[in-house]
Amino acid sequence: MARSAYADTFANDNLPPPEQWPELIFDLPGLQYGERLNCVVELLDRMTATGHGHRPALHGLKESWTYAELQDRVDRIARVLREDMRLVPGNRVLLRGDNNPMMAACILAVWKAGCIAVPTMPLLRAKELTVIMNKARVNATLCSANLRTEIEAALGDASLRGPVVYFHHDGPDALESLMRLKPPGFAAVDTAAEDVCLIAFTSGTTGTPKGTMHFHRDILAACDCFPKYTLQASSDDVFIGTPPLAFTFGLGGLLLFPMRVGASTVLLEKLSPASLLEAIQHFGATVCFTAPTFYRKMTPLVPGYRLSTLKKTVSAGEALPVATREQWRQASGIDMIDGIGSTEMLHIFISASGDEIRPGATGKPVPGYRACVLDEEGLPVGPGVVGRLAVKGPTGCRYLADQRQRNYVANGWNVTGDAYEMDADGYFRFHARTDDMIISAGYNIAGPEVEDALLKHPAVAECGVVGFPDDTRGEIVKAYVVLNAGFQPSAALVSELQEYVKQAIAPYKYPRAIDFRESLPRTGTGKLQRFLLRTPEFAQSTSSAQSAQSAPRAGMLEMK
Incomplete structure (x- = not known):
């Protein structure tokens, strides 16, 4: 490892030992970087x-910045930091902000100043x-x-405080005011x-977040992998989307990828399906990044907008149901680019675009990455076998002082926690998260497959499928x-949905219990x-979406 620039060595000191790192591969042309590098x-x-x-x-809601204007702001913020x-160098800076140009400038300034960005979701x-x-032993906050x-409440409990500077206000102590006092330029x-340079915390779908x-x-x-070879982005593209910059899906798709090719990006706060479509139309966006649920909600609204500039739409964050893909294609004329990534790997590592897209498959390993399916013994298996997805490439998992490093990395592979199957042509097909497989009466059932079947019914807006304890079937x-x-909600609709699933997939996979809710936890x-969804507290909670018609318990029937 080359000499570090960091006076504060906390992060480097808390990397996992090298023997617990995944194997890193840099055999793709363009991935051979020098020993000294500041990404900004x-x-x-x-x-x-x-x-x-x-x-x-x-591009923001009220203003747009050129690359020169962005550089000037980044340099001035870096001076404020130092x-x-x-x-x-090496200090950690907590970052809090919605998607807007100032939040983006703060992230870049932290890196340029030799510090480590710790971005956090606005909803935390x-x-x-x-x-x-x-x-993360945070030293300061922007x-x-x-x-x-919430920051002020957190600072009362946190053992480390450090200076806090707020932006987007007019006071003399605001970041904008401090920036104006600084001369231009910063080396x-x-x-x-x-x-x-980045400690990204996982989003908490499994409970306790981990620092990657x-x-x-x-x-x-x-x-230099997914956006170059799969997305094939260019300097003429205008990126847009919904994932927060604090989420690596958003950080890459809405800031890093466009900057790498000299393109522009639209950063807007609190988008709804309608306002995202309106923004695509207004800014002439060409590339959109968002989650499957958002595409599903946008689909019926598409006819009301002019989307002639939109060429590519990327889905990630969770599995893309075939029904959502097809409905979006019929509405927009665009074939979705699906992808799987992880906070541990930084971004997408399996995907497909253009003529390589196969509905129902996530895709093939992005150039620069390798993938396989492992059996219960940790050995690679051939086509047609469902097992644990494993991947390696130029990025990989290194948890901050966390024993779970041993669970994610095995024999040089990053083991993502997803159950996948590879077909004879090398396409990878998602089945479920490994902890979401339902074992019922001896059958292995993937919850997302049942969800996909349900989502094709016109009554279903969203759904989540899990295993529920049962004395006879196990689950x-x-x-x-x-x-x-x-x-x-009604008993008749429960029966209708169950029969609908039986006709779409193997009958033994149908949901024997259906519970109607107003919303699902995300x-x-x-x-x-x-x-x-698997907790007793959620199962026992009630929803005003439930109906007395679906007795004996709102929405729950059919224990056949």
């Missing part, structure tokens, strides 16, 4: 240095923030003023390619269903929290 030099400074400073970089907040509360702040309440800290550590080199590697398939407008990134 490559993403931003090089763009302006080569004469592209006049090109648009970031001169006013007195941070040293003080209790969750306290866990992150203590685990926060949007509209999110200060990027000469970081090592393997200096940690990524290097300056990893940031560029993520940009039964239970579906929590959110209905579309115009449909009401993370701040939109992922369904299936682990909550």
